[in-house]
Amino acid sequence: MKRIFLGVLLFSGTAIFAQEKDSIVTTSVSTEILSVVKNDTIDTIVKKQADAPQKVQPIIALTSEDSSATKYQLSDYKNAANYDKAWLKQIKESASLFDTIYNKIATERIENIPVSFIDLPTDTLKARLARLNAKTPFNVEYNESLERVIKSYLSRNRGLMERMLTISQFYFPMFEQELDNFNMPLEMKYLAIVESALNPRAKSRVGATGLWQFMYGTGKEQNLEVNSYVDERSDPIKSTKAACEYLTRLYSIYNDWDLALAAYNSGPGNVNKAIRRSGGYTNYWNIRNHLPRETAGYVPAFLATMYIFEYAKEHGIYGEVVDRPYFETDTVHVKSMLTFDQISRFTSVSVEELEILNPSYKLNIIPFQEDRNHALRLPTSVMGKFVSNEDDIYVLAEEELKKVEKPLPKLVKAESQSRYRVRSGDYLGKIAEKFGVRVSEIKRWNGLRSNNLRVGQRLTIFSRNSKAIAAAKPEPKQKPIPPGAKTHTVQSGDSLWTIAQKYSGISVQNLKDWNGISGKNLKLGTKIMLCDCSTKKI
Numbered sequence: 001m002k003r004i005f006l007g008v009l010l011f012s013g014t015a016i017f018a019q020e021k022d023s024i025v026t027t028s029v030s031t032e033i034l035s036v037v038k039n040d041t042i043d044t045i046v047k048k049q050a051d052a053p054q055k056v057q058p059i060i061a062l063t064s065e066d067s068s069a070t071k072y073q074l075s076d077y078k079n080a081a082n083y084d085k086a087w088l089k090q091i092k093e094s095a096s097l098f099d100t101i102y103n104k105i106a107t108e109r110i111e112n113i114p115v116s117f118i119d120l121p122t123d124t125l126k127a128r129l130a131r132l133n134a135k136t137p138f139n140v141e142y143n144e145s146l147e148r149v150i151k152s153y154l155s156r157n158r159g160l161m162e163r164m165l166t167i168s169q170f171y172f173p174m175f176e177q178e179l180d181n182f183n184m185p186l187e188m189k190y191l192a193i194v195e196s197a198l199n200p201r202a203k204s205r206v207g208a209t210g211l212w213q214f215m216y217g218t219g220k221e222q223n224l225e226v227n228s229y230v231d232e233r234s235d236p237i238k239s240t241k242a243a244c245e246y247l248t249r250l251y252s253i254y255n256d257w258d259l260a261l262a263a264y265n266s267g268p269g270n271v272n273k274a275i276r277r278s279g280g281y282t283n284y285w286n287i288r289n290h291l292p293r294e295t296a297g298y299v300p301a302f303l304a305t306m307y308i309f310e311y312a313k314e315h316g317i318y319g320e321v322v323d324r325p326y327f328e329t330d331t332v333h334v335k336s337m338l339t340f341d342q343i344s345r346f347t348s349v350s351v352e353e354l355e356i357l358n359p360s361y362k363l364n365i366i367p368f369q370e371d372r373n374h375a376l377r378l379p380t381s382v383m384g385k386f387v388s389n390e391d392d393i394y395v396l397a398e399e400e401l402k403k404v405e406k407p408l409p410k411l412v413k414a415e416s417q418s419r420y421r422v423r424s425g426d427y428l429g430k431i432a433e434k435f436g437v438r439v440s441e442i443k444r445w446n447g448l449r450s451n452n453l454r455v456g457q458r459l460t461i462f463s464r465n466s467k468a469i470a471a472a473k474p475e476p477k478q479k480p481i482p483p484g485a486k487t488h489t490v491q492s493g494d495s496l497w498t499i500a501q502k503y504s505g506i507s508v509q510n511l512k513d514w515n516g517i518s519g520k521n522l523k524l525g526t527k528i529m530l531c532d533c534s535t536k537k538i
Contacts, residue, residue: 210234277290336397
């Protein structure tokens with residue numbers, strides 16, 4: 001009788017954590033040896049149980065002579081892996097690249113870009129673009145303007161593209177997963193490079209924030225929370241989902257991804273006006289000269305970035321290969337307020353790395369709210385330490401916070417947000433004193449790089465002074481509707497944005513100006529004028 005003996009050694013992994021779950025179940029560390037005995041008549045499996053699970057030891061408090069802060073030694077399971085921090089420098093140094101890309105798109109006119117003489121024959125470029133066009137729903141067709149942008153990127157922005165190839169390894173897997181969930185073209189991931197240079201804390205001069213550069217109002221429409229502690233526009237996962245939802249809505253309007261991109265950058269109203277001014281064309285390249293300058297360079301920058309990423313090897317452009325990509329992290333919902341300093345001492349993860357993994361927390365504090373979950377993201381290899389000692393961590397953290405001499409900032413929800421219009425004689429110190437906030441906070445909320453203000457400029461303020469907020473929000477006075485004016489009656493589910501999309505050539509700002517609307521809330525049954533009826537004959 002012939003027998004075949006097969007020994008299989010299996011090691012169970014560390015605890016598996018489900019993303020964004022409140023309770024995380026840990027599995028015991030065990031080793032099993034399975035011996036499979038096979039003959040002509042019987043198959044038997046003999047199972048041998050190895051050592052019992054290791055117990056996690058209590059938290060040990062450590063103090064050092066040169067530091068007044070207490071550090072903690074947390075035990076973990078033996079097979080917890082050591083994580084690699086080498087990529088931290090790459091992400092930190094890449095944060096400054098946002099300004100380079102932003103200025104290039106916002107200020108350069110394609111026609112003024114100097115011709116770059118590089119080894120890329122036009123026929124070769126045409127063939128490569130044709131291959132790209134065949135596999136993507138974007139209109140990747142050759143034209144001289146696109147050739148000029150691509151060659152400019154290859155000659156003048158080569159180093160920037162190499163850095164983007166490196167940083168993209170942390171974000172692209174997550175982008176692709178979310179894009180696939182929404183059945184969107186995976187090439188849309190390159191948009192985040194054009195928008196923010198993959199910097200989740202990027203903030204433009206007009207206040208657009210995060211990887212996908214959401215303005216405050218658009219972020220609120222997409223349910224991204226903004227308060228004194230949190231700005232979810234900087235949360236890579238939540239903002240990516242919001243961007244997918246918003247781009248999908250725009251595509252449903254135009255049925256063209258190029259126009260959806262243009263509308264994402266400048267708003268549907270500007271795209272609609274450009275279509276009219278071009279004589280009714282709906283191809284991006286035919287309406288480009290009628291778009292705002294930044295948007296005119298936006299889609300070409302996106303297509304150039306796509307080309308360089310797809311043909312990087314052919315041009316000798318390589319990024320550094322990183323050991324730990326972005327998706328090898330995990331999250332847990334916090335059950336009590338924690339500071340990054342405390343988390344760092346509990347887990348030995350540096351505050352600098354916590355800032356990169358958790359960019360949506362503006363003050364390096366994770367708040368606790370009964371009605372909303374806030375997640376802490378950690379490397380998977382140290383998540384076991386945190387979860388295994390979670391209850392004790394919250395107790396120690398709470399005791400530490402009670403001893404803090406200066407109380408932590410109070411949570412100010414987005415409902416306490418107001419828009420203030422700068423008046424003659426205003427300056428930042430005066431406005432800050434009026435609302436009970438700091439000048440530095442006003443500058444951070446509005447992306448201001450200097451103290452200069454202009455009359456009529458609008459500032460976003462998160463104030464704890466309810467009287468100042470009330471004074472800054474005058475009661476809206478709807479303009480009287482003249483007889484015969486074309487109107488829309490507000491129905492359930494209506495918003496200014498949805499109303500603007502129903503009527504060609506009308507933007508949200510048009511509706512606000514024509515009707516004297518300052519906010520976003522609409523009352524059912526209200527009649528909205530669809531023209532500037534005070535200056536035009538009906």
